[in-house]
Structures are given as C-alpha cells and as structure tokens.
Amino acid sequence: MAALIDLTLDRADAQRIAVFWKTALGYVDEPPPAPFSTRAEWFAHFGLPEDDSVEEGAWLCDPDGEGPRLCILKVPEPKTAKNRLHMDIRVPGHGSADERWVRITTESERLVAAGGTVLERFEGHHVLMADPEGNEFCVAAASARP
Known part of the structure; x- marks a missing residue:
C-alpha cells in the first residue's frame, strides 16, 4: 500500500x-x-x-x-513568496475541450464568490487562482486515472 x-x-x-x-x-x-x-x-x-x-x-x-x-x-508570519507546492482542484466530467473549459471557468467563478482570486487564465486548459490569503492553486479538468 x-x-x-x-x-x-x-x-x-x-x-x-x-x-x-x-x-x-x-x-x-x-x-x-x-x-x-x-x-x-x-x-x-x-x-x-x-x-x-x-x-x-x-x-x-x-x-x-x-x-x-x-x-x-x-502562523504569525505572512506569506512572502510563491508557493513551492500547490493544489490543483480538478472539476469532474468529460466531453469536448470547450465543455471542459466551461466547467473550469464555472468552478473558478464559484471560488471567486467564496473569496478566491483569479491570477491568470490559461485559455482552454486551467485557471491559476489564490485563496483569500494569496496561496496559489489551479482549477483544471479532471484527468483520467488508471
């Protein structure tokens, strides 16, 4: 295991x-x-x-x-640099590239409403975001697992 x-x-x-x-x-x-x-x-x-x-x-x-x-x-100290490790939030579902991109952007909009910030969009692939304290994460489509 x-x-x-x-x-x-x-x-x-x-x-x-x-x-x-x-x-x-x-x-x-x-x-x-x-x-x-x-x-x-x-x-x-x-x-x-x-x-x-x-x-x-x-x-x-x-x-x-x-x-x-x-x-x-x-912790008492503020974040001062880019994360060396970040999480990827993978939205479920399959379909065309356009359908996946709609799910990614919909999820990123939901997370903005929850307090997140969009840092950069990589059109058709993923959205780089930050949580309310500036820690980066990505929103992307789920990949198939073996």
Whole structure:
C-alpha cells in the first residue's frame, strides 16, 4: 500500500481559510480523534500554554474518505513568496475541450464568490487562482486515472 498524505496549510486566519477550503473542496470538519468528544478536549490534552487556542487551527477531511486530510494552522508570519507546492482542484466530467473549459471557468467563478482570486487564465486548459490569503492553486479538468 502506498503511503497516505495529509496537507498542512500555514495561515494567518485558520478559521476563515477553513471556510474557503471547505467550500472549494466539499470537505467537512474532521471529528476529533478517539477517545475525545470535541476538538477542544483533544487540544487541551497536549498541555499547551493557555494563550494557545484550538481556534488557531482547523482540521478538515473528505467526507468520502478519499482525499487527503487538511490541517490548517495559524502562523504569525505572512506569506512572502510563491508557493513551492500547490493544489490543483480538478472539476469532474468529460466531453469536448470547450465543455471542459466551461466547467473550469464555472468552478473558478464559484471560488471567486467564496473569496478566491483569479491570477491568470490559461485559455482552454486551467485557471491559476489564490485563496483569500494569496496561496496559489489551479482549477483544471479532471484527468483520467488508471
């Protein structure tokens, strides 16, 4: 079996960015690990300083259990350079190049309404975007998987 991955995203406002990525990916808040009944209870067991808060993080998951989990953590420093790794959001469906491009642009418009920004359009192929804190990602058509 191949290794599984989680993605950890550093952000200034973890809760705001969590709302965006839940909208973008259809993810939900991940339940706390057993035996904890809440994230606050789980967080408290680490014995961190009192000024650390569970609200400084967010934990998201694919409700179907297929995609990687996302951990979003508050960090004090701002983003200062281009991402060295970014996510691609792949819109489903097949059809002609024109039909795929319509799905890509429709999805990018939905994500603009959720707080994202279009950085550049690569006509007929993909749209380069940024989340509300400026972290880049692409919207493209789904590719066939073996």
